[in-house]
Structure formats: C-alpha cells, structure tokens
Amino acid sequence: NAGVTQTPKFRVLKTGQSMTLLCAQDMNHEYMYWYRQDPGMGLRLIHYSVGEGTTAKGEVPDGYNVSRLKKQNFLLGLESAAPSQTSVYFCASSYGEGNQEDTQYFGPGTRLTVL
Amino acid sequence: LAKTTQPISMDSYEGQEVNITCSHNNIATNDYITWYQQFPSQGPRFIIQGYKTKVTNEVASLFIPADRKSSTLSLPRVSLSDTAVYYCLVGAPNYGGSQGNLIFGKGTKLSVKP
Numbered sequence: 001n002a003g004v005t006q007t008p009k010f011r012v013l014k015t016g017q018s019m020t021l022l023c024a025q026d027m028n029h030e031y032m033y034w035y036r037q038d039p040g041m042g043l044r045l046i047h048y049s050v051g052e053g054t055t056a057k058g059e060v061p062d063g064y065n066v067s068r069l070k071k072q073n074f075l076l077g078l079e080s081a082a083p084s085q086t087s088v089y090f091c092a093s094s095y096g097e098g099n100q101e102d103t104q105y106f107g108p109g110t111r112l113t114v115l
Numbered sequence: 116l117a118k119t120t121q122p123i124s125m126d127s128y129e130g131q132e133v134n135i136t137c138s139h140n141n142i143a144t145n146d147y148i149t150w151y152q153q154f155p156s157q158g159p160r161f162i163i164q165g166y167k168t169k170v171t172n173e174v175a176s177l178f179i180p181a182d183r184k185s186s187t188l189s190l191p192r193v194s195l196s197d198t199a200v201y202y203c204l205v206g207a208p209n210y211g212g213s214q215g216n217l218i219f220g221k222g223t224k225l226s227v228k229p
Contacts, residue, residue: 004158035219042202042221043159045218048217103149108158
C-alpha cells in the first residue's frame with residue numbers, strides 16, 4: 001500500500017494564479033484532512049471531510065476550497081493564490097466512523113511558494 | 116475543545132529516558148489522548164494513544180493519571196534519531212468526544228545530543 005500520497009511535491013505560483021493539490025489514499029479511510037504548516041508553527045486544519053461528497057471548514061479555511069468526489073481523493077484548491085498562502089501543505093486520512101481510535105495517517109507534504 | 120499545553124522545547128542526551136508532559140484540564144469523557152512525532156520536512160507520524168492508566172508499545176509509553184487532566188509520553192533510552200517535534204492531541208469525534216484531535220498546536224521540540 002502506498003498510504004497517503006500528495007501531488008505535486010513542490011510548486012511555485014505567482015500571485016493570483018490558481019492551482020489544485022491532490023491527495024490520494026488507498027486505505028479505504030472515510031475521513032480526510034488538509035493542514036498547512038508554517039515555519040515554527042504546528043499544523044493548522046484548513047478543511048476536512050467525513051465521507052465522500054462531504055466537506056467541512058477547519059481552523060483556517062479562507063482562500064481555499066475542497067472537494068471529495070471520490071472516497072480515495074481529497075482535492076485542495078487555491079482560486080487566487082496570495083503570498084500568505086506560502087506554506088507546506090499536509091494531507092491526512094483516518095478510518096472515521098466505527099473506529100474509536102481514529103488516528104491520522106499523513107502524506108509527505110507539498111511545499112508551495114507564492115511569489 | 117480540550118486545549119493542550121506542553122513545553123515548547125526539551126533537551127536530552129543519548130541513552131536517557133525522556134518524559135514529555137501534556138496538560139489537558141478540560142478533557143471530555145470520550146476523548147482519547149494521542150501523540151504524534153514529526154521529523155523535519157515530513158508529515159506527523161502516530162506514536163501512541165491511550166484513554167486511561169498506562170499504554171506501552173515498541174516505541175514509547177503513555178502514562179495517564181486517574182483524573183486524565185494530564186498525560187506523559189515516555190521515550191526510553193533516546194537516540195539522536197528521536198530528535199523531532201512531539202504533539203499531544205486530545206479528542207475523539209467518532210464517539211462523542213471533542214474534535215481536539217485535529218488541533219496540533221506547536222508541539223514540543225526535543226533535541227537529543229550525543
């Protein structure tokens with residue numbers, strides 16, 4: 001199993017450009033999450049999903065949109081990138097309902113720079 | 116949400132036992148306590164989880180007192196490769212707990228010296 005994978009690994013954008021980050025998991029997890037991590041900071045939750053077709057806002061959702069059209073994929077979109085969105089983005093997934101431990105499995109991260 | 120408080124940083128030497136304590140005074144009845152480890156340029160990795168008393172696995176031990184208002188992650192005989200940031204999270208949305216398991220905070224930066 002590949003676990004949680006993220007595409008791309010690195011990306012440089014100009015202010016105002018748009019892009020989509022792809023997260024895929026092959027563990028049949030119900031829940032998926034997008035976090036961002038800035039230097040010297042912990043992870044902050046952007047959006048999450050508790051199942052196919054559902055999404056919910058996290059701690060810092062502004063400037064991002066997400067979609068969960070397939071259970072194994074969770075997409076994070078930036079419609080108009082800003083320098084403040086320069087960060088490392090981590091995707092995670094967990095078993096969700098029916099599993100009381102619900103620990104998260106993380107991807108390797110995407111390093112995004114907005115100029 | 117059950118807010119957690121843990122030291123910003125800790126130093127240790129190889130071969131020593133390291134104990135990192137996390138405070139979570141308003142933990143909910145159904146909340147679990149979960150610890151993650153993060154190396155530079157990598158995503159966090161699950162270390163250990165518990166509800167009460169003591170849990171031990173091949174990597175660490177987790178001590179939880181009866182009132183569950185704090186927990187201690189114990190790393191036996193640390194090595195240089197244990198240098199990382201350690202996060203304490205509290206929550207369990209699946210079973211009526213809070214969503215604190217989604218709040219990572221800044222964690223504790225452990226530096227192990229030779």
